[in-house]
Amino acid sequence: xxxxxxxxxxxxxxxxxxxxxxxxxxxxxxxxxxxxxxxxxxxxxxxxxxxxxxxxxxxxxxxxxxxxxxxxxxxxxxxxxxxxxxxxxxxxxxxxxxxxxxxxxxxxxxxxxxxxxxxxxxxxxxxxxxxxxxxxxxxxxxxxxxxxxxxxxxxxxxxxxxxxxxxxxxxxxxxxxxxxxxxxxxxxxxxxxxxxxxxxxxxxxxxxxxxxxxxxxxxxxxxxxxxxxxxxxxxxxxxxxxxxxxxxxxxxxxxxxxxxxxxxxxxxxxxxxxxxxxxxxxxxxxxxxxxxxxxxxxxxxxxxxxxxxxxxxxxxxxxxx
Amino acid sequence: xxxxxxxxxxxxxxxxxxxxxxxxxxxxxxxxxxxxxxxxxxxxxxxxxxxxxxxxxxxxxxxxxxxxxxxxxxxxxxxxxxxxxxxxxxxxxxxxxxxxxxxxxxxxxxxxxxxxxxxxxxxxxxxxxxxxxxxxxxxxxxxxxxxxxxxxxxxxxxxxxxxxxxxxxxxxxxxxxxxxxxxxxxxxxxxxxxxxxxxxxxxxxxxxxxxxx
Numbered sequence: 001x002x003x004x005x006x007x008x009x010x011x012x013x014x015x016x017x018x019x020x021x022x023x024x025x026x027x028x029x030x031x032x033x034x035x036x037x038x039x040x041x042x043x044x045x046x047x048x049x050x051x052x053x054x055x056x057x058x059x060x061x062x063x064x065x066x067x068x069x070x071x072x073x074x075x076x077x078x079x080x081x082x083x084x085x086x087x088x089x090x091x092x093x094x095x096x097x098x099x100x101x102x103x104x105x106x107x108x109x110x111x112x113x114x115x116x117x118x119x120x121x122x123x124x125x126x127x128x129x130x131x132x133x134x135x136x137x138x139x140x141x142x143x144x145x146x147x148x149x150x151x152x153x154x155x156x157x158x159x160x161x162x163x164x165x166x167x168x169x170x171x172x173x174x175x176x177x178x179x180x181x182x183x184x185x186x187x188x189x190x191x192x193x194x195x196x197x198x199x200x201x202x203x204x205x206x207x208x209x210x211x212x213x214x215x216x217x218x219x220x221x222x223x224x225x226x227x228x229x230x231x232x233x234x235x236x237x238x239x240x241x242x243x244x245x246x247x248x249x250x251x252x253x254x255x256x257x258x259x260x261x262x263x264x265x266x267x268x269x270x271x272x273x274x275x276x277x278x279x280x281x282x283x284x285x286x287x288x289x290x291x292x293x294x295x296x297x298x299x300x301x302x303x304x305x306x307x308x309x310x311x312x313x314x315x316x317x318x319x320x321x
Numbered sequence: 322x323x324x325x326x327x328x329x330x331x332x333x334x335x336x337x338x339x340x341x342x343x344x345x346x347x348x349x350x351x352x353x354x355x356x357x358x359x360x361x362x363x364x365x366x367x368x369x370x371x372x373x374x375x376x377x378x379x380x381x382x383x384x385x386x387x388x389x390x391x392x393x394x395x396x397x398x399x400x401x402x403x404x405x406x407x408x409x410x411x412x413x414x415x416x417x418x419x420x421x422x423x424x425x426x427x428x429x430x431x432x433x434x435x436x437x438x439x440x441x442x443x444x445x446x447x448x449x450x451x452x453x454x455x456x457x458x459x460x461x462x463x464x465x466x467x468x469x470x471x472x473x474x475x476x477x478x479x480x481x482x483x484x485x486x487x488x489x490x491x492x493x494x495x496x497x498x499x500x501x502x503x504x505x506x507x508x509x510x511x512x513x514x515x516x517x518x519x520x521x522x523x524x525x526x527x528x529x530x531x532x533x534x
Contacts, residue, residue, distance in 0.1 A: 079359040083358060087493070144492075191493045262493055283428060283431060
């Protein structure tokens, strides 16, 4: 397969930190000008306070650069680790940072099973040595309409798949998150069916852009972002990137995925990023990059069309599927 | 029970006014201290929306409260809280018009016709607008108490539309919208019971303005 180098965004389009900070202050104030009278009487649970990141993780040594990285400016470690969806902890995007701190990432075993020659139960530390750890700076697009640029560290999922030698009839890969309600408080709720499950078609799983992430910036992947091991498929909406993986199973038919069980029209199996106007949840034509004020147009396949559009020949990419 | 002195009521009104400004002031303060998190616009949108619903429910709670507690003077706070519901609702609408859609008519229109939570939210605000406009004493006089009452029952529909707006926009976690829905149901149920009870004891024509709500 011929993989083209991703097209880059000119540096002129990247907002400097000082500009976006002042803009943040401006919009936050301007949006509510009419009510600028301060009242000291009012107190409430400080739900929106930023917390320090759970624990400064260990550094990963020997990270190699990758041709698949974008040159766009990554979002800060602070933003990436304090604003995300992780429904096992909370349905609020600021809460997982406060709740995931004590999540135990060792010992950790991943069971690789199903239609394979060599099923394995691999310890996370073995998995970390399967392939060189690469820096993969990817665009990340949430179906809610926000996006980030995230410097993941990880390795191609294909490296793991080759270890277990899938059988010819294995057409899909199913993933499963750990079920640990004692550590993940929201697994006590029935907001979603637990454990979280996701899936990819075999060719999507084997694609060189598809990685298992093990780190963020140069640190071990924090629990809040799905540590110790999560999937990253940059041309799909964020919820496809299943976190805290404990099971990878090779199957013949399309596996169920958590959000498509919840609302199939809004979160179908493929869930490729596409500027679809009549997406069931919200218009996907624009997105707000975290830290920016103006919205930017959403790109077909999140800007990875050159590399992955061929996977979907015959499918209408401007429809939601 | 004797009503509190006029002076005390005025002081209380000032205090409630400041209290109602609290949520907005908090957002402004946090905004200027860069403390609204990674996605400030999202926080502002959610906060203004939540407070619109909360103020609507408080407005609807005043009548049951004054009847249960037999404190008729509580009615004097209703207009103010109602207007705060409209103010927060308008700020909330602005976040959509400006910060989400950047006044792009095509984007707004497709949102309105394609997404029921937007349709419901806009309906809730549109129904509040005539109530805010006719909230003055002058308008009560001009319209006549009965017609004014009738118009202002739109708040029931507006609040219900607001709850549906919230319920339809969440992705999976219905706990909060359902809580608001439950509170609204209780508040509306009180009115039905009260109306039925009133029907049995008094003639409707004998009622004073402000007593029906």
